Amino acid sequence: MRATHAVIRSPDRWLAWRTFGALLTAAALLGTPAARAEVPSIFREADLALGEQLIRQHRCSQCHAEKVGGDGSAIYRPQGRINTAGLLRGMVEQCNAALNLQLWPEEVTAVAAVLNRDHYRFKD
Template sequence: MNTTHSSLRATALSRRPARARTWALGGLLLVGGLVLWTGQARAADMFQGADLALGQKLIDEHKCVACHTSKVGGDGSAIYKPQGKINTAGLLRGMVEMCNTNMNLGMFPEEVDAVAAVLNRDHYKFTK
């Protein structure tokens, strides 16, 4: 292999990481956009069919109000609608899933939906 060819090959290889980062960023933006778009499209029916009685039972069983009270004081309701953080039904469900994961509650997806539906009904009112 001659020196010129080796130099060109080394230059091409050194550009790969930048190109890969560009493609990865583009893919991430595309996926993020699709998630937002589908989240908005699903917002109207996200909680449709959720078992509200189960959601309330799980909230009581996992002592969600006591945990929220310990974090924000008062009756715990100040944790709802934090300034600009939860402004879609999808973000609400995501926050419930985050509590599920962080607190190791072991709830199934339909149970997370049920809890989020109760919170939506009582506090957020994203969907009717």
């Protein structure tokens, strides 16, 4: 019994439990209305997993790399002409139409939501 008590009191074990508690708190906060409020309302119901899948499936990064070089990420300019969540969604819709991807509106929104999360970080 005494050895167990000593293990629990060790600094490493205490730090592990404290870190675990902090992670649980962070996970709980991510589900709060305040955390969701940081996502533009146009993207709140977006299916991020679907957006990620569509970006891979349609090889968006490859197309962007062909247009701007490198890994294609230079195409994302948060301070450029796309400066709102609505304009971002519109740009994804423009790619959808120009490339005849035949994405449904909710799929366009899902792709735009992923781009917002990963590159633009617009908030309401």
